[in-house]
Amino acid sequence: MTSFAALPATRTAPTAEVSGPPVVLVHGFASNGAADWPAERWADALAAAGRETIVVHLPGHVGGPAVSSADEVTTTQVLGRIAAAVGDQEVDVVGYSLGARLAWDLVSSVRVRRLVLGGLSPMEPFGAVDLAAARAAVQGGPQPTDMLTGIITSMVAQQDATSLLLLVEGLAREPFNPAAGAPTVPTLFLAGEADPMAQGIDHLVGLVPDARLVRVPGDHLGALAGEDLRKAVFEFLDI
Structure with missing residues (x-):
């Protein structure tokens, strides 16, 4: 077990x-x-x-x-x-x-x-998140063009964005x-x-x-x- x-x-x-x-x-x-x-x-x-x-x-x-x-x-x-x-x-x-x-x-x-x-x-929203775009945005890159990724990016931007986007990725693997x-x-x-x-x-x-x-x-x-x-x-x- x-x-x-x-x-x-x-x-x-x-x-x-x-x-x-x-x-x-x-x-x-x-x-x-x-x-x-x-x-x-x-x-x-x-x-x-x-x-x-x-x-x-x-x-x-x-x-x-x-x-x-x-x-x-x-x-x-x-x-x-x-x-x-x-x-x-x-x-x-x-x-x-x-x-x-x-x-x-x-x-x-x-x-x-x-x-x-x-x-x-x-x-299941997490599977539709463009993680590459979100990670680029929180590092100072351009804001995502799709609405969902933009929302997720804004939610994590002032927090531990690296951990939260990894969580999004992990949960999306088992929707x-x-x-x-x-x-x-x-x-x-x-x-x-x-x-x-x-x-x-x-x-x-x-x-x-x-x-x-x-x-x-x-x-x-x-x-x-x-x-x-x-x-x-x-x-x-x-x-």
């Missing part, structure tokens, strides 16, 4: 009597755990409700390890490292954007009680393929009403038995920051 080095994770212990399994939070691309899951909105409230929180820090992002090769950040590798961080305990998992893309497949290697997938696109298998645990989908990235999420909902979709106000970033999304997550996780 292949062993994986655990990704770094920030753990917050419950401050009240334990009321349920730990809650794993997985952030989006070019974001980070603190930005997507501010402690005052998530870990502190979960701790007060008797739940441990595990915020996983993805490769190439703030709090996560730098990336030296695309080989070390294929989807299989990243999922294995998330699973190693979680361990063999039963957990609830909440993923947003890239975090949701990974959480979809995480159920095959982690004991998940309930699953929340927010801001999830049914499409998101929801038709290959869907979660079978109780699942809640969340999407911002003005989020273009979540277009087509209804198709994904239809692949998951008894899944539910809740639309909340906001675009891709605004939905995650909104109180409606957090309330829906907490209700679904019995918090």
Whole structure:
């Protein structure tokens, strides 16, 4: 069996009597755990409700390890490292954007009680990124001419662009393929009403038995920051 080095994770212990399994939070691309899951909105409230929180820090992002090769950040590798961080305990998992893309497949290697997938696109964008153009642009070269590559370039430009573009390359080698298998645990989908990235999420909902979709106000970033999304997550996780 292949062993994986655990990704770094920030753990917050419950401050009240334990009321349920730990809650794993997985952030989006070019974001980070603190930005997507501010402690005052998530870990502190979960701790007060008797739940441990595990915020996983993805490769190439703030709090996560730098990336030296695309080989070390294929989807299989990243999922294995998330699973190693979680361990063999039963957990609830909440993923947003890239975090949701990974959480979809995480159920095959982690004991998940309930699953929340927010801001999830049914499409695999990373395979269409012109990596050569993106790498040239972050080194001061011309901006990419295609929209998607330009968006990715702008997202990584002020961060560890080398690591993040290697992550894009690695994940693209094993594209998101929801038709290959869907979660079978109780699942809640969340999407911002003005989020273009979540277009087509209804198709994904239809692949998951008894899944539910809740639309909340906001675009891709605004939905995650909104109180409606957090309330829906907490209700679904019995918090």
